Structure formats: structure tokens, C-alpha cells
Amino acid sequence: MSGLGELDRPGVPGGAEAWDERSQGWTAGETEAPDDAAGPHPQAPGRLPKLRRTAADPVKTLMHRHRALCERAVDPLEIAAGLEAHGVTDRTAARFRHRDVFSLAEEMYARAAHDEETAPHSTALAAPRARPAWIVLTLLPGALCAATVAALHLTHGRTRTTTVAVGVLAAALALRAALARGPLGATDRTSPGSTQRASAGRTWTCWLVAYALLGDGLLRVAVAGGPDGPPTVSADGPWPPATAPVLALALACAPAAWCAHLFAVCTRRRLGASRGLEEFTASARPLMLGTFALFLSSLTALSALCGAVLGESAAYAQTVTLGALLFLARLLTVHGFSHAPAFVVTATATAEATALASVFAARLPGCGFLATPVETVADAWGAGSVPALVCAAAALTLLIHAARTLARASAHAPADRPW
Template structure:
């Protein structure tokens, strides 16, 4: 007599334990497929929120060990492309090294032309020199450790960078003249004019492109080596943090020396506080941008430029009837620190903010996922 119940047919035994690493590889299959070494997988996992504590759930002691297994298990059709030879690397390095010297050389030529001419010829020399230096800076930032060809594009930072450099040349003179009721004429390029133009800061900053590139190269290369020997994300961050501070200090030392030499060469005050603050801001902004962090540099550069523009606008707006109070904060700061206080304060606070931000972002393994060939 049939009971109507279908007998159970024994099937294949279900796995008692799934393969957690295989499931993780499926979720990050694109990362595993394009990685050229386990370090890129480790950095990518960290960028997606996988920590050493998370790696324990995948039966590994840390993210680096987990990445090594994932890389070993990725099926590959061919061999991994060989690393660039020493000759190729040396040639690329010589290329960007020469490019970083170009802005300073052209700026020296421009300053010399401005000082040897007057009237209409001086204006032409200044405009031609500005164009040449701008193109040289763009070329220097297109390759090597300061290049961003393989990173997210920057948006809007160039305009604010040009403003900050222009203010370093003309801003303090304009502010000093404005608080005393001037200026009565346009800048003539002379240091003793009613609206003086200072060329030492711009000269020092363009000359510092070379030490900035070498400092960035040193940071990227050393961080990549530490990434290769680190056995945990916290261990890597702890080892890279003093490296970041050391390379930043190295650049500031070079910038200080170049600022002093530039001031002596053009017979102008060295303006060390302003130049160091602005140089630190621009260097940290570029370093973060190169490693893929573009939002904070853009925001901080915008804030610094806006603060300087607001200070100038407040002084001129205070001349309107009943608006004298607008210039009170600027007048107080000028009385306390001089006209250079606005530039020093805005750029210094911006550099401090980026240094704190960089100490968190640039010490992550994901910031060094790929070493630039030109480095």
C-alpha cells in the first residue's frame, strides 16, 4: 500500500565548511585580476574596509597574509610582466628631474628681465615670463613623483594655486598700501613703488620644485619598501608616519635655504614665514593629490585663497560710508604681525590641516598600491 510519500534520494554531501577566501576573491575579482603583486591586493582590501581583525575571520593573521593567498590563487594566462630595468628607470628619473629644474631656471630669467628693463618692456618681460614659468610648472607636474597621470584628476585647484602665487608676489604690497589709503598706482615691478612687487617668494618656490619632487620620490619609494616588509596595517602606518614627517621636514629645510638665497640674490627681505607656510601648503596638497586624495587639498587651497581675497575686499569695502568696521579685524592683524600676517596665517593653518589629514591618509597601504614607474 502506497503512503504517497516520495522516498528521499541521497545526494552529494554538502560541504561542511565553505571557502571564505574564494568568496572574498569573487567579491574583489577585478582587484585580483589586475594586481601585479600581493601588495596591491592588500592595499585594495584595506581601501574596501578589510582590516587585520577582519582577516582573522578568513583564517589569516593579517591582511598581507590574506592578500598573498588571494594573489596565489588567481588564475593567470601568462607571466607577470617583468619590472622595468634599471636603465629604463634611470632614464625616466632623469627626464622628470630635468623638468623640475625648468621652472626655477625660467623664473630666474624672468626676474632678471624685469630688473633689467623698465616701462613697457618690463611689462612685456613680466607677461612672457609668467606664461613661460606657468607652462614649465605644468610640465614639471605632469611626470615623475609629482605627476597625477594615473590618479584621479584634480578639479579647480590650479586656479587657487595661481591666486596664492600671485598673492605671494603682489598681495602683501597691495594690502600694506590699502590699509594706509592706497595704492595710488599700478605695480611697476620696483620694490620701492607705492604698490611693491616681491619676486623672492616666487623665485624660491619655483626653485623648490626640484627638492619637492625628490622629497615626494623618497617618500613613495621608502613607503613602498616598508609596505613590502610590513606584516600588518597598523605596523605599516606606524612605520610610514615618521617617514612622512621626515620628508616634509626635508623639503622645508630646502625651501628655507632657497628662500634665504633668493632674498639675498634680488636684494629683498627673505619673507621666510610666508614662503615656508605657502610652500608647505602647496607641497602637502600635491603629495595628497598624487596619492589619490584630491578633496581635502582642493578644499584647503580654496579656503586659503578665499581668506586672502576676503581680507583685501574688507579693506577696500571699509571705505564705503558706514562700513569702516569691516576692516577692523584686518587692521588689528596688520598692526600685530604686519601685512604678511594674512598670508602666513591662511597658508599656515591650511598646511597644518593638510599635515594632520595626510598623517591619516598617506599612512594607509591603499595610498601606495602602485609604485610609479618614474619613481
């Protein structure tokens, strides 16, 4: 929106209505009667009489501009969130003789014409409730991944290959189901291109998880001049897969869902208690940061547990940074902001693939310089530092974006959810 004057000015032919800065209201043109005491006023032929401005109803004009929002709103808070999404601020509300957007929304809701089907007449936002269905769905990926890791260590030969393939497919399907419903399921407020972005995001997310499983080992042996064969299950092998980080990420699906649920419940309550957009933002931003810290704590504990049980390195840096990136990307997508997460996840996966490809490309004649940055970082801090640095930069970018975006009331407007 370019401003109140352009957004909410009624389209009256001839400019008969205009915003009066002195009376702070919309005014309508009206023909002025001659003043006999002042004597006759000569006028040129065809000149229109002088116009006198009288106060009109600015809220009615705003309701006309946002008629669809007022008709479908189930409570004043939904109107307030919609107005904020269109750029109406508390300062704008003051020009309508209201102290804030929430007060303006209450008047608009009270004056809107609601029929029996669209008026639930409740002024409190219903907080989402925990459902057994999505609770079970969020536990399935971790359980199936744990079973797959156990099969990887306990079986041999063709049986291992078949069992692991089935387990990976089952875990992937369970993860997709967990992301389709419940607190991790995206709302219907995403843009028309969200389907394509979601598909691309899933593809690159699979790449990030695959790199967490095999990438560090491959990069390590590639810098040393290998690999000489496929990855092995043995921890003493030249290219062992890192199962502990992947298992920790799969198990973290449940705490991620609970953290997202907690964030949704608390923000709905804050939205109902707030009396201004600035007040809600001041309370929602620390809540989002606290939710993020809670998830990171859970993921760190799961990483330590998986590393101890499997006898592998916990790989805290790689696991926590990747988990932070995926959690923030999903939290933004859940609230209808899918463009930035898809872009950042794609850029992260591309950076990891480029780092890995540069090591192999350096083996071509005259291209040894291509691997210098990656080899320098790997020699100084280890092969795991490459994905850790990339994911940390991406997660920090999304954290800054989420702190600004998810602190707005419009990000938490009521929406139809299957949970």
C-alpha cells in the same frame, strides 16, 4: 563596507551558507540523515529536514567578491592594498585564519588565475626610478622664473613689459609640465571629478602665487589709504612686488619633486618589508613627516638665498607656510586624494581675497568695521601676517589629513606611471 558579514557573505539562495562563529568559517547547508539510534523523529507535513553545517572555503568567497582585484594584481602587495582600501583589516584577516592582511593577500594571489599577460610573477614592488626627463622638467620653472626676475630688474619700459610677460608665460608652462610627469604627476586613481577639481585647484594656486608677489604690498598701502598707482619694481616704491618669495617657490619645485620621489621609494620598500597594516602605518607616518620637514628645510634655505641675492626681505613666514600648503596639496593629489587639497586651497585663496576686499569695502559709508580684523592683525604683526596665518592654518589641516591618509597601504598601491 559595513563589515565582514555583509561584504563577504555569499549570496546563496535560502541562506544555505552562513558564517559559523564557532568554527570561524563559512558553512554550507546539507541535509541530515535520520539517526536510527535516536528513533524516528516526527515532523510536520512540509517541514524541511534539519540542516547540518559543514566547513566551506571563506577565502574563495572573498576572492569572488574581489575577483577584479585578484585578476589584475601584479603581486600580493597590490591585493593587500586593495583589501585595505575596501575596509579589510588585520582583525578581519584573522577570521579567515590568517595573521594579517598581507598573509591573506599572498594566498589570494597564489590561488588567483593569472594569464600570461597579467602575471608578472614578482612579489617585490618595483621602486620608481629617477628619470632625466622629469629631473629637467622640475628645474625649468626655477630657471625661467630666475630669468624673468633678472629681466624685471635689468630692463625698462615696453621691453620690460614684453620680457616679463613672456617669462611669466614660459614659467607657468614649465610648471604645468613638471606637474604632469614625474613624482609630482597625479596617478590615474583619482575620482571621476578630479579633472574639474584639478582645474579649480590650478586657478586658485595661481591666485595664491600672485598674492605672494603683489598681495602684501597692496594690503599695506590699502591700509594706509592707497594705492595711488600701479606696483613698481623699485624697492623704495609705494607698492613694490615681492619677487624673492615667488622665486624661492619656483626653485623649490625641484626639491619638492625629489622629496616626493624619496617618499615613494621608501614607502614601497616599507610596504614590501611590512607584515601587517599596523606595522606599515607605524613606519610610514614618520617617513611622511620626515619628508615634509626635509622640504620645509630646503624651502627655508632657498628663501634666505633669494632674499640675499635680490636684496629683499626673505619673508620666511609667508613663503614657508605657502610652500608647505602647496607641497602637501600636491603630495596628496599624487597619491590619488584630490578632493581635500582642492577644497583647502580654494578656501585659502578665498580667505586671502576676502581679507583684501574687506579693506576696500570698509571705505564705503558705514562699513568701516569690515576692515577692523585685518587692520588689527596688520598693525600688530605686519601685512605679511595675514597670508601667513591663513596658509599656516590650511597647511596644518592638510598635514593632519596627510598623516592619516598617506600612512595607509592603499595609498601606495602599484599604479601605472609614465616615469
